[in-house]
Amino acid sequence: MQNPYLPYPVRIDEIITETEDRNLKTFKFVFLNDGDEEKFSYQAGQFAELSIAGKGEIPIGIASSPTEKGFVMFTVNKVGLVSTFLHNMKMGDIMGIRGPLGNYYPWDALEGKNVVIIGGGFAFTTLRSSIVYMLDPANRSKFGDIHVIYGARSPGMLLYRNELAEWEARDDINVHITVDATDDPDWKYNVGFVPTITEQKAPPADENTYAIICGPPVMIKFTQPVLDKQGYKHDHIIMSLENRMKCGIGMCGHCNVGKEFVCKDGPVFTLAQLSHIPKEY
Ligand SMILES: Cc1cc2nc3c(=O)[nH]c(=O)nc-3n(C[C@H](O)[C@H](O)[C@H](O)COP(=O)(O)OP(=O)(O)OC[C@H]3O[C@@H](n4cnc5c(N)ncnc54)[C@H](O)[C@@H]3O)c2cc1C
CATH class of the missing domain: 3.40.50.80 (Nucleotide-binding domain of ferredoxin-NADP reductase (FNR) module)
Known part of the structure; x- marks a missing residue:
């Protein structure tokens, strides 16, 4: 079994500036190692931790569809330490992706x-x-x-x-x-x-x-x-939900609301499910 804390190495293959304020960029990544794309098998609604050595990890929803092959895509808002560092990276740079994480739309x-x-x-x-x-x-x-x-x-x-x-x-x-x-x-x-x-x-x-x-x-x-x-x-x-989280696998307790871990039990919930948990989201 793959170590859940170990990111897959990826290369930035394309960067698209989405918005006129230039604060939102889409990153297309390709997996460096044969077989990793298949192991990173995901469903629409899941997220991953984008992992930059020496900077940290950020949870970001997967913007590509499982029907799109050859790359995985994320759109990132520049808000703080890791997202700003990512915005300054260039095509060809190497980083990591950990996941896929969380549940997905039903x-x-x-x-x-x-x-x-x-x-x-x-x-x-x-x-x-x-x-x-x-x-x-x-x-x-x-x-x-x-x-x-x-x-x-x-x-x-x-x-x-x-x-x-x-x-x-x-x-x-x-x-x-x-x-x-x-x-x-x-x-x-x-x-x-x-x-x-x-x-x-x-x-x-x-x-x-x-x-x-x-x-x-x-x-x-x-x-x-x-x-x-x-x-x-x-x-x-x-x-x-987009609660703050760290490990992404229900171990660290940063994102739990009531008994639910947003990273593991979510991030997708029905409104009926949310009515049973404290309104911390
Ligand atoms: C499941 C999930 C999916 C997400 N999907 C996306 C996505 O597709 N695109 C995207 O741009 N962002 C997404 N986010 C939010 C993203 O994770 C945060 O913006 C990111 O972690 C900020 O990291 P940073 O190091 O750049 O900022 P930091 O330096 O950690 O913080 C900068 C500022 O952002 C605030 N902040 C940090 N994390 C969050 C958060 N989770 N919610 C609200 N405010 C926060 C901090 O309080 C601070 O004010 C998602 C979050 C989750 C949990």
């Missing part, structure tokens, strides 16, 4: 169901993974209608803009992009906060419809009542 339960993805800001990473996974030709027929509601502060703060445009043009997914505000006269999408657009565009709840929601706490706080009003049951609302 793909078996979601089969045959309509899926409403609601995302805000840079928390869209594992949602991008999920959308690419569901749209894969081998998987699309397994799901019903797919709706995406995704918002950022301004057009220049949206992630994955080329892909958003591609999804927009498809007829097997309903994409509703929104920004808080813009003075761009050519902006052709929505203007308004995610909860407002959710109220306008999310399909009404039924037994066959699940919502996956990821975003800043304020977005979640105001979107949840909208979903309640539309009749979504709390076991049909799926969320991913």
Whole structure:
């Protein structure tokens, strides 16, 4: 069995600056050793520890989809010590990835169901993974209608803009992009906060419809009542938490809320599950 504390060595293969403030970059990594990509077998919704020798490790959601082969991808916000160091690294540099860690979106339960993805800001990473996974030709027929509601502060703060445009043009997914505000006269999408657009565009709840929601706490706080009003049951609302954590494997106790370890039992929980644990998330 692989030592869970040992990272796989990877090379930075591509770096994409996502946002106009240059604080969000996507890193594509390739595994250095034969066989490691297969061992790093993951599902959409999981995360990994990005590991830089002498600097530390940070938990980051996996933004690539398991259907994308030859690389693994993460989108990282520059906030502190390790993420800033990573932002200054170059293509070709070597570092480590430890994982995959945590649970994932309940793909078996979601089969045959309509899926409403609601995302805000840079928390869209594992949602991008999920959308690419569901749209894969081998998987699309397994799901019903797919709706995406995704918002950022301004057009220049949206992630994955080329892909958003591609999804927009498809007829097997309903994409509703929104920004808080813009003075761009050519902006052709929505203007308004995610909860407002959710109220306008999310399909009404039924037994066959699940919502996956990821975003800043304020977005979640105001979107949840909208979903309640539309009749979504709390076991049909799926969320991913980003508590501070260290080991990622349920050993150190940095991330536990009540009896749950967010790194091991989560980070994905239904709202019904979260109602049983203290509101420390
Ligand atoms: C499961 C999971 C998935 C995540 N996915 C992503 C992702 O896809 N992209 C991404 O950019 N970030 C993600 N994060 C958050 C990311 O782990 C932190 O931003 C990162 O650890 C900061 O490390 P640092 O060394 O750069 O900052 P530090 O120097 O440790 O801290 C800088 C600042 O960030 C704050 N901070 C540190 N960790 C967190 C945290 N977990 N939540 C809120 N504030 C924090 C600190 O309090 C401080 O104010 C995720 C976190 C978790 C637990």
